[in-house]
Amino acid sequence: MTQHAQGGTHFQPERFGDFPTMKEALIARKLDATFMIVPLAMKLVADGVPVKIVYLGHRDGSALTVAIDSPVKDFTELAGKRVAIPSRYSNQHLLMRRMMKLRGMDQGSIELVEMPPPEMPGALAAKAIEGYIVGEPHNAKAELGGYGRVLYFMKDLWPQFISCGLVVRQEVINERPELVQELVRGIAASGLWLDDDDEALAIEHRRRASEVVGKVFYNQDPKLLEHVLTKPLERVSYSNLVPPKATFDEIMDLAVEMNVIGRRMAFEEYCDTRFAPDLGVLPRVTNFPPPPAASGTGAK
Amino acid sequence: MSVTAFVTAALAAVAIVASRGLRQRAQAVVLPVATGVLLLALWHLWAESTRYEIATPGEPVRTVEVFPTPERTLVAFRELLSDGRLLRYSIASLFRVAVGFLLAAAIGIPLGLWAGWSTRASYSINPFVQALRPISPLAWIPIATLTFGIRDEAAIFIIFLGSFFPIVTGTMSAVRSMPVAYVRSAHNFGLRKFELLAHVVFPAALPQIITSLRIALGVAWLVIVAAEMNAIQSGLGFLIVDARNMGMRYDLVVAAMLVIGAIGIGLDFLVRRLERIDSVRWGFTKE
Numbered sequence: 243m244t245q246h247a248q249g250g251t252h253f254q255p256e257r258f259g260d261f262p263t264m265k266e267a268l269i270a271r272k273l274d275a276t277f278m279i280v281p282l283a284m285k286l287v288a289d290g291v292p293v294k295i296v297y298l299g300h301r302d303g304s305a306l307t308v309a310i311d312s313p314v315k316d317f318t319e320l321a322g323k324r325v326a327i328p329s330r331y332s333n334q335h336l337l338m339r340r341m342m343k344l345r346g347m348d349q350g351s352i353e354l355v356e357m358p359p360p361e362m363p364g365a366l367a368a369k370a371i372e373g374y375i376v377g378e379p380h381n382a383k384a385e386l387g388g389y390g391r392v393l394y395f396m397k398d399l400w401p402q403f404i405s406c407g408l409v410v411r412q413e414v415i416n417e418r419p420e421l422v423q424e425l426v427r428g429i430a431a432s433g434l435w436l437d438d439d440d441e442a443l444a445i446e447h448r449r450r451a452s453e454v455v456g457k458v459f460y461n462q463d464p465k466l467l468e469h470v471l472t473k474p475l476e477r478v479s480y481s482n483l484v485p486p487k488a489t490f491d492e493i494m495d496l497a498v499e500m501n502v503i504g505r506r507m508a509f510e511e512y513c514d515t516r517f518a519p520d521l522g523v524l525p526r527v528t529n530f531p532p533p534p535a536a537s538g539t540g541a542k
Numbered sequence: 543m544s545v546t547a548f549v550t551a552a553l554a555a556v557a558i559v560a561s562r563g564l565r566q567r568a569q570a571v572v573l574p575v576a577t578g579v580l581l582l583a584l585w586h587l588w589a590e591s592t593r594y595e596i597a598t599p600g601e602p603v604r605t606v607e608v609f610p611t612p613e614r615t616l617v618a619f620r621e622l623l624s625d626g627r628l629l630r631y632s633i634a635s636l637f638r639v640a641v642g643f644l645l646a647a648a649i650g651i652p653l654g655l656w657a658g659w660s661t662r663a664s665y666s667i668n669p670f671v672q673a674l675r676p677i678s679p680l681a682w683i684p685i686a687t688l689t690f691g692i693r694d695e696a697a698i699f700i701i702f703l704g705s706f707f708p709i710v711t712g713t714m715s716a717v718r719s720m721p722v723a724y725v726r727s728a729h730n731f732g733l734r735k736f737e738l739l740a741h742v743v744f745p746a747a748l749p750q751i752i753t754s755l756r757i758a759l760g761v762a763w764l765v766i767v768a769a770e771m772n773a774i775q776s777g778l779g780f781l782i783v784d785a786r787n788m789g790m791r792y793d794l795v796v797a798a799m800l801v802i803g804a805i806g807i808g809l810d811f812l813v814r815r816l817e818r819i820d821s822v823r824w825g826f827t828k829e
Contacts, residue, residue: 262786269608269790271594282789289789292596292606329787355692356787357772364684370691416598 251424260358261329268293274414275425277406280490281497282331287512288503292412294514295485297426300433302396302403303470303478304334305381308373309366310391317394318345323372326357326365334375336496337400349500366390377405378470378478379462386469395477402482404489415514426517427524433480435527441475448472484518544590551583582612589614610793615800618793622801627781631798632805634776635766638694642701642769643762647755650706654713655739655747664714671714675707679765687772697777700769705758712754716747749817756813763806778802 256273258264261282267273269291277299286293306325308314314323327335335354342349357365362374363384373393374380384390396403408429410422436451438444448471456464470477487509497503557576561569592608610618622628657663657671679700690696720743728742744751770779778798785794 265789266786270592271608285789289791290604290606291790292598292604331787331789355775357692361684361687361772364688365692368688368691370687412596412598416596 250428251421253425253428259360261331268409268411271411271413275408275410275422278409279329279332279334280404280407280493281333281336281502282329283407283409284494284497284507284512285331285503286409288505288507293409293512294412294415295407295490295512296410296415296422296514296517297408297429298404298483298485299406299408299429301479301482302401302476304375304377304396304403304405305392305477306373306375306394306399307362307366307381307384307390308393309369310389312372312391312393314372314393317341317399318347320372321347321351322353324353324355324370326362326371326374326376327354328359328362328376329356330502333403333405333493334377336493336500336502337403338375339500340496341399363387363390379466382466382469386466395474397476402479402489404486404493407485419517423517423519427519430483430519430521431524431527433483434521434524436471436480444475445472448475485513485515487513544586547583547586547590551580551587554580554583586611586613607790610796614793615796618791618797619800622781622794622797628801631776631778631781632801634780635770635778635802636805638697638769638777639701639759639762639766642698643705643759645698646702646704646706646709646758646762650709650758651713651751654710654751655717655744657710658714658717658747659739659743667710668714671707671710675711678768679704680768683768683772692772692774694774696772697769697774697779700765701762704765704769705762708758708761709751709754712757713747713751716750716754717743719750720746752813752817756810756817759809759813760806763802763809766802778805 253275258267258276261279264273264276264278265282265286268276268278269286280295283293283295306317314320325338327338329335338352338354339349341347342351355371357371357374359376359380362371362376362380365371366374366384367387367389381390381392385392408426410425415422435447436444438447449468452464452467452471456462456467490509490513494503494506494509498506554576557572558580561572561576564572589607589609589611593605594608595603595605597603607614619628622631653667657667682700682703686696686699690699724742724746725738728738733742766777767779767782770777771783774780778801781798782795785791785798788794
């Protein structure tokens with residue numbers, strides 16, 4: 243899968259600092275596949291960009307974080323406060339709107355502001371916002387920094403929360419379906435490995451993943467990633483990664499209702515689940531390599 | 543590829559070459575118009591070249607647009623004009639630039655005069671002005687957010703920084719390059735230090751200060767996109783950032799870019815008028 247896996251095609255990971263740049267690379271066909279916030283992927287399809295969501299990367303993995311000394315104890319107490327969301331086209335945004343609906347709050351009662359995720363912890367520390375809802379590791383950063391506390395994990399707000407999907411260009415699906423298949427199988431196998439039924443093994447695997455991913459790919463502090471992956475274990479999960487039609491329909495309905503997307507689209511229009519492998523026959527990850535000596539080269 | 547665009551580009555190129563025979567005043571009209579048409583045609587051709595077709599089994603072949611053509615951009619421009627965003631956002635941006643720029647002038651001109659006049663002040667201030675000057679306002683965004691939060695003040699601070707350093711540096715060098723004769727004769731008239739600064743040094747340096755203000759205003763307008771990047775909910779810079787966040791609204795991005803350019807020309811024109819005022823012209827620079 244990558245240079246750290248057991249053979250196969252080498253997929254080259256590329257790190258982007260924000261959604262727009264990533265989206266532009268995808269539109270310009272400089273990028274073939276990416277993990278993208280689901281409503282943004284839907285919006286791209288609605289706007290005529292030929293891409294499809296073929297799989298998920300993880301479930302949950304986001305949190306609603308407030309300042310450590312914030313008086314807020316319950317979601318409804320966020321009324322009148324300013325909360326940062328990663329993008330209007332994020333499912334975190336839709337979740338906030340869904341929660342306001344469920345709790346009988348006015349849609350405008352929480353002031354939602356869009357902010358690039360890396361800037362959220364700083365804005366929280368500077369008291370520019372009351373809290374933020376975003377994917378990891380930005381919640382863990384505030385926790386480990388000692389100025390933030392997680393008000394809710396996703397299991398408390400929208401269990402099995404879907405933030406990002408694996409988005410692939412239609413051209414690649416048409417012309418190289420076997421590549422897409424291989425990529426999805428690799429992700430599924432990694433998911434099985436990270437979510438090992440034996441909890442002790444799952445923790446062990448996640449620790450090793452933190453080291454390799456932190457050092458080799460994204461130049462992140464392995465301690466931070468380990469916190470994200472193991473404390474608690476259910477902060478993020480890597481099971482149930484086939485795009486579920488019912489949940490996606492719900493996201494689509496919310497997006498249309500909240501004016502995020504102009505027209506309602508059928509699941510098949512933006513999803514292609516044919517690559518989802520049968521997990522029962524998927525080969526298990528057996529010889530995960532030890533972390534290489536820190537050469538600091540990062541992903542090529 | 544549309545033939546029309548090719549023909550238009552060719553005609554514009556011919557007009558540029560043929561205008562050589564025209565009188566100067568005619569050239570002043572023909573050349574910018576022909577070059578503008580040529581650029582539009584090239585833009586159109588380039589936008590068309592980024593289009594591609596996709597054939598998915600079981601679906602009709604369809605064309606995917608990547609980059610907006612001038613026509614699409616015009617439609618986006620009309621959209622901005624008719625829903626009032628264009629006016630609202632232009633005013634919001636101009637307001638932030640005005641406040642940031644005026645603050646920079648109010649602090650930068652006295653500081654520059656002082657640092658240009660007093661060697662001790664120059665020793666103290668100059669190294670730090672010169673060290674901070676090359677730092678892009680983009681780099682200051684996190685600091686602005688941490689200091690001012692996500693409000694107008696943060697954007698104004700970024701604009702202030704963009705224009706402050708050219709003003710200080712310009713004023714300082716204006717004072718330094720002033721002929722010594724001015725100061726000597728002022729001394730002969732028995733002027734005190736403050737009077738000297740206010741009545742001789744400042745007016746003598748004014749033409750160069752105005753030039754530095756002109757550059758500074760250009761920079762202030764230049765950094766508007768950076769200044770409005772962070773969760774500010776209005777302005778032309780915000781429009782670009784916001785349109786980038788949407789699915790495929792690069793027509794809005796380009797329309798906003800063109801509006802920023804047009805307003806930039808307008809601002810520069812206004813400051814140039816300032817340079818022509820008589821009381822400004824008596825300085826030692828020759829026009």
